[in-house]
Amino acid sequence: MTLLITGGASGIGAATARLAATRGHRRIAINYRSRDAQARKVVADIEAAGGQAVALPADVAREDDIVKLFDETEKALGPITRVVNSAGIGLHARVEDFDGATLARLFTVNTVGVMLCCREAARRLSTKRSGPGGHAGGVVVNVSSMAGTIGGRPGASAYAASKAAIDSFTMGFAKEVAQEGIRAVSLRPGMIETEMTERTLADRETRAAIEATIAMGRVGRADEIANAIVWLLSDEASFISGVTLDASGGGFVFGKR
């Protein structure tokens, strides 16, 4: 069983890798774009837990990088059976300030990149495409966002749209591959404390205002999302596909709690 995690050097991806290594995933590929030292640290932690791991650079905005990433993962660790698409970027911009190049980059990374990773998963994990030794299918978890359900907070409409597209896509993808041994699920985190959000959450007033909109009254931790993802990857979730799972502290409620 080989697990590939895009954006695996930090935040939710890294927490998922570290947890997976303690839950029976013996071979894990950590994809990174710029964070080579962080990726190497995750690899070292997986190895310390008794697993085998590699850190592989690839920009998921580049189709040729994605194909190479899947090829190199299989070369190093054998047939891929689990994929977590966690690589993603944020964008804070009001609509009146949009520019095309920034929007294109956002959707290329957050949306097209995930779709192309799913294409590679469809091609490689499907029981229909069994090569020598056969293929047993697998699981794909796409990390989208609760933002997609509410249009994002002010300034996050484009980000929200890039993630809402993933939810719809994952449902369709799951139907196509359901009888080929592949499950696909979209996991929607709410506001989680990671490097993506640390600047926003460092401001006490902003943090308090955000927490006031979360039913549980607090932001989440990366390990809480990792727990949900690792469960979705497991056989305990064997009848779950084509759905979205919210891990958001009870969801977003606006106005006073």
Ligand SMILES: NC(=O)c1ccc[n+]([C@@H]2O[C@H](COP(=O)([O-])OP(=O)(O)OC[C@H]3O[C@@H](n4cnc5c(N)ncnc54)[C@H](OP(=O)(O)O)[C@@H]3O)[C@@H](O)[C@H]2O)c1
């Ligand atoms: N934190 C939250 O509140 C929250 C909420 C909902 C959804 N999410 C989603 O959860 C996922 C993980 O985010 P996170 O919170 O864990 O933040 P994070 O620590 O910033 O993780 C995102 C990772 O994606 C990588 N990445 C970005 N662009 C990439 C590219 N083109 N190719 C390959 N890797 C790329 C980043 O590496 P580089 O910096 O080197 O590019 C980074 O390691 C993202 O998809 C995010 O949208 C986060």
